[in-house]
Every structure is written in C-alpha cells, then in structure tokens.
Amino acid sequence: MSADHTAPAPAPSDFIRDIVAADVAAKRYARIVTRFPPEPNGYLHIGHAKSICLNFGIARENHGQCNLRFDDTNPAKEEIEYVDSITADVQWLIAGWADHCLGFKAKGTTPALQVVDGKQDYYLPPVDQSKIENQKSKIEAEPFSASSYFDQLCVYAVELIKRGKAYVCDLSPEDTDKYRGAPDRPGRPSPWRDRTVAENLDLFTRMKAGEFPDGARSLRSKIDMASPNMWLRDPLLYRIRHTAHHHTGDKWCIYPLYDYAHCLSDYLEGITHSICTLEFVDHRPLYDWILENLGLPRPLPHQYEFAKLVPTYTLLSKRNILRLVQEKVVAGWDDPRLPTLSGLRRRGIPASALRKFVTSVGVTTFNSVTDIAVFEHAVREELNQSSGRRLAVLRPVKLVLTNLAAGEVFECAATNNPQDENPTTRPVALTREVFIEADDFAEVPPPKFFRLKPGGEVRLKYACLIKCDELVKDARGAITEIRCTADLTTRAGQPNVDRKVKGTIHWVSATKCVDAEVRLYDRLFTVPEPGNAEDFMKVVNPKSLEVVTAKLEPGLAAAKVGERYQFERLGYFTLDAKDATAAKPVFNRAISLKDTWAKA
Numbered sequence: 001m002s003a004d005h006t007a008p009a010p011a012p013s014d015f016i017r018d019i020v021a022a023d024v025a026a027k028r029y030a031r032i033v034t035r036f037p038p039e040p041n042g043y044l045h046i047g048h049a050k051s052i053c054l055n056f057g058i059a060r061e062n063h064g065q066c067n068l069r070f071d072d073t074n075p076a077k078e079e080i081e082y083v084d085s086i087t088a089d090v091q092w093l094i095a096g097w098a099d100h101c102l103g104f105k106a107k108g109t110t111p112a113l114q115v116v117d118g119k120q121d122y123y124l125p126p127v128d129q130s131k132i133e134n135q136k137s138k139i140e141a142e143p144f145s146a147s148s149y150f151d152q153l154c155v156y157a158v159e160l161i162k163r164g165k166a167y168v169c170d171l172s173p174e175d176t177d178k179y180r181g182a183p184d185r186p187g188r189p190s191p192w193r194d195r196t197v198a199e200n201l202d203l204f205t206r207m208k209a210g211e212f213p214d215g216a217r218s219l220r221s222k223i224d225m226a227s228p229n230m231w232l233r234d235p236l237l238y239r240i241r242h243t244a245h246h247h248t249g250d251k252w253c254i255y256p257l258y259d260y261a262h263c264l265s266d267y268l269e270g271i272t273h274s275i276c277t278l279e280f281v282d283h284r285p286l287y288d289w290i291l292e293n294l295g296l297p298r299p300l301p302h303q304y305e306f307a308k309l310v311p312t313y314t315l316l317s318k319r320n321i322l323r324l325v326q327e328k329v330v331a332g333w334d335d336p337r338l339p340t341l342s343g344l345r346r347r348g349i350p351a352s353a354l355r356k357f358v359t360s361v362g363v364t365t366f367n368s369v370t371d372i373a374v375f376e377h378a379v380r381e382e383l384n385q386s387s388g389r390r391l392a393v394l395r396p397v398k399l400v401l402t403n404l405a406a407g408e409v410f411e412c413a414a415t416n417n418p419q420d421e422n423p424t425t426r427p428v429a430l431t432r433e434v435f436i437e438a439d440d441f442a443e444v445p446p447p448k449f450f451r452l453k454p455g456g457e458v459r460l461k462y463a464c465l466i467k468c469d470e471l472v473k474d475a476r477g478a479i480t481e482i483r484c485t486a487d488l489t490t491r492a493g494q495p496n497v498d499r500k501v502k503g504t505i506h507w508v509s510a511t512k513c514v515d516a517e518v519r520l521y522d523r524l525f526t527v528p529e530p531g532n533a534e535d536f537m538k539v540v541n542p543k544s545l546e547v548v549t550a551k552l553e554p555g556l557a558a559a560k561v562g563e564r565y566q567f568e569r570l571g572y573f574t575l576d577a578k579d580a581t582a583a584k585p586v587f588n589r590a591i592s593l594k595d596t597w598a599k600a
C-alpha cells in the first residue's frame, strides 16, 4: 500500500459525475437534487464525509441542491443527540463550500398533496433556494426526515395493496426468514400471500391502529419468491413496533423498512440521483420496483452505488465506534482519536483538508483500502499554509543563560507564518532562564547529534547562538539546569548574525510563559486493518494519548477555539473546545510535523 501524495485534480470527475453530466445534457431533470441520508444512530465519521462531499459536490457543480435527510425509520436505535450532532457536523463540513446547496424545508412542513398529471400525489418540489435570503433562515429551517413522510408512506402502502402488489403476512419473523429460502434455492410463498385486497386493507388498517403486538404481522411486497435476488423475495415494507420515535412520538406503531421508505423519500423530495454505497447494489431492483409499481409520475429518482472509504488504522461503522465509546476506550463520540467528524473537528483537522482528502481518493465501484497517510498528508499541507507559528516546549528542561542578568529582556522577532506572502513577526522575550525540550539536549550524544551537548553550540530559534558550559544535577544525578552563555553578537541586527551552527532548537522564556495541558494523540490502532482483527479491542494502541504539561509562549493564553497553530518543530495544535478554561488552557495535537509511522 503506497501513499499517493500528489495533489488531486481541481475539478474531479468520476463515473457518477459522468452520469449526472449526461442527464444534464439530455435535460432529463429540471434541476439536479441529491441527498445525504444518515441514520441518526451514531455520530458521523470520515466515511460519511466522503458521501457528504460527493453529494454536496455534485449539487454544487450543477447549481443544484443536496438535502440532509434523516433516515429515521428504526426508532429503537435512534436518538435526538445523534440528530443534533449530525446536523452540526454536516454544517461544519460544508461551511463556506457548499452551504448554499443545502436543501431544507420550512419548520413543520411536510410534502403537500398535489395534483400531478391529473393524479393526486404527494410530490414535494425542490425548495426554491433563491427565495432564502440568508444563512440564518436556512439554519432555522429544518432538515428533511423520512419520519415526516410516514403519512404519505402509508397512503402509498394502501395503493400497493389495492394494486395487488402488497399483502399482510402473519408469519413470525423467524418463519419469514425460513420461507425466504437461500441464494441457491428458491423460497416458498407465504400461506398469506393470496389474501384478498379487502382483507389486506382491513388488516393493514388494524396494524396501524395498534391491534396487534410486535412481530405478529407485517406488510410485504408481492414480487417473486424464486428470484435469485433475495431482496426481491417479497421483502417487508412495514413491521409492527410499539416503540416511541424521537420525532413522531407515540403516533405510530408500524414503521416502514429502509428499502420502502428510502426510494419514496427520494421521490417525494424530487431527488434525481440517489447515491449510496456498494452494499445496496442488490437493493436497486427493489428501489425501482416500488416506484414503478406505484405508477408514480416521472421523472423518477435513480440509485447509483460507489465503494466505501476505508482508511487504514481506522475503524468505521457507528456500531464499532459505539463499542469503543461504551467500553471507555475513548472519552466519548467526539474523542479526538476517533474518526468521527466531531472528533476530527475537536482535534483541529480543518474541514477543507477533510474535503480535499475524501475527494482526492476518488469514486469507484471496487472496494479498496486507503492509506491514512494520504489523509495526514492533506492535513499537514493545509495546516502548513494556514497556521501561525508559535513557540512551545512540551517536555521542558531549564536552561540558564549565565551572561544575562535576571530581569534583563531581549526582544526577538519571531516569524508568524513563513508561508504568507508577506510574513509578519511578533516579539518573543529572551530572558536569563528559558525552557528547552529535554530531548534537544544529550549529555552523551549519539553520532550526528546536532542539538545541544556539553561544550556544544546551537541556535535558539529567532534569538542567538548559545554554548553549553555546565550541567547542574540533583542528588540522584538528574539534570536540573543546563548552564550556557549566549553569544549576543549573533542576534538579529548584530555583527555575527550569520555565524552558522548545525542545530537550531526552540525554546520559551521561563519567566514569560504559560503552562498548558497538551494532549498528544496518535493512531488509535496498531495495525493497518483493525476491522479485520479477531477482536479490534486487542489492537488498540496503548500510546494513543499522552498528556504533558507544556510551557507555551504567553500569547497562546489568548488562543481561541478553532484557531490552529504550528508549535515549531512539534506539530499542529488547537485549543480543546471542551476542556480548555481561561485558567487552564488545554491544547490538542492535530498532527505531528512528520509521519512517525512511515518507517515503522
């Protein structure tokens, strides 16, 4: 698995975009409308980012719209916490890029009954985006949800029954499975398959009214019990679940299944291209069957499938992440070590880098694994351009510049960002006592050690050259102080400024600095494909989090959530949105400067 670090083409194309382009050219639809349909049963992860960027990207490139739709048909697993986090994560990922394409509807509205082609129908035309004046009104509007279509979905179910295309079945869930057969042998028809329309209508009405317990009956489509495609062997449309729903409360005790709700939700929203992942290829004939057999007016939506994003050293799937959260391997869904969008945001990953990564891996129809190093490279590239540089020492050891008086301050100009077109500087104070990184000093240096050693010279970045004269140790022999002389003639503007030495190290003034908790994150798993491990709990990286008390240049006390900094020679850091307080800054390392796993 080798990482491809080349920049992605600016305007990506792929087989789905080619299909959309052909449909646009043929004027098959008035407007391109896509959707991103998460089930609110967990937080979104980096795999979802790929789907979001594909769906919103296509809308953006075609002056279309992309609906955020909650696929909330299974009340047992869904929660409002997840609805809220998903909404926030999608908004974060598309902000400033495709938020103008976000589909929405006015609060509390459902598709209106309309007469289309002389027939009554529940078609919901896409909202006219131009009528919405500002972002605020959009946010106040609500995302779409399958549950807001429950009434219409029942109307469609009645229509299928009337057309002889659906029946109420009394087989238990276990018997339904048994009757379905196996891929290599046909199923058997349910004994209830030939009920009359009148009987089916009566039973379905009573299912809906709550007359039967969970699992006693179901509504099934009548397709083909011998089909080689298992999904066409009279799949369930509705099941009985006496469970409250986070959105509809106690109104319903029958809930539609995904395959039934999805195609019709797409239809009701005027979706043109319904894009999902490869495991739904076999469901596509069912998607089409439902729309065709209801005789709905055209144009109908179409389903297209692409391969999931599967990055190395990462575990996706909400089910797996939930286990990491529940078993407290991580501190919650937004733990910065998780591949959740909330975790990545908290860690300091810019949305733009995430978008660039998920777009650069492309859209294909074969499953493959993507090297996480490609993602990390995209993050470093982005942060290198945009992050201000600061001085910070993670594992401090004290260094005394013996030729400076206590209280004496030399102001040095530190560059804010060398990547800027016209880089600016800020003052940092050089004082008699400073901190340097413990591993920038070696009493017994290995070969080619160019940092500080007894008798050796290095440059303190932005300040001057220093020479190590003497060590002070405690009773146990640990170094408590490194005593040096500063060559002040090598400061900026001084005659010997250009005198060269091999090493340059970072530092902060010991008298003008702030303490901060710094959380150093690393990959959560030790193996490239934790999903293939016998038990992924056994391959969790025990060193995925190290917490240190660092010394930071004082300006960082005013850092704000969302700002990202390069701590020179260390990596990219951001203030923790949850735990940082005015009294105690907490910083997260988004990523180190170099890939420490490359050689491993």
Ligand code: ATP
Residues within 6 Å of the ligand: 036, 037, 038, 039, 040, 042, 046, 047, 048, 050, 051, 275, 276, 277, 307, 308, 309, 310, 316, 317, 318, 319
């Ligand atoms: P998970 O199994 O991780 O919980 P899911 O597919 O069950 O994912 P949904 O909420 O149903 O999650 O997914 C919403 C959309 O995101 C779907 O269209 C799905 O195909 C897509 N999606 C989910 N995982 C990935 C992935 N790894 N790569 C690309 N798209 C994905």
Ligand code: MG
Residues within 6 Å of the ligand: 039
């Ligand atoms: Mg799912």
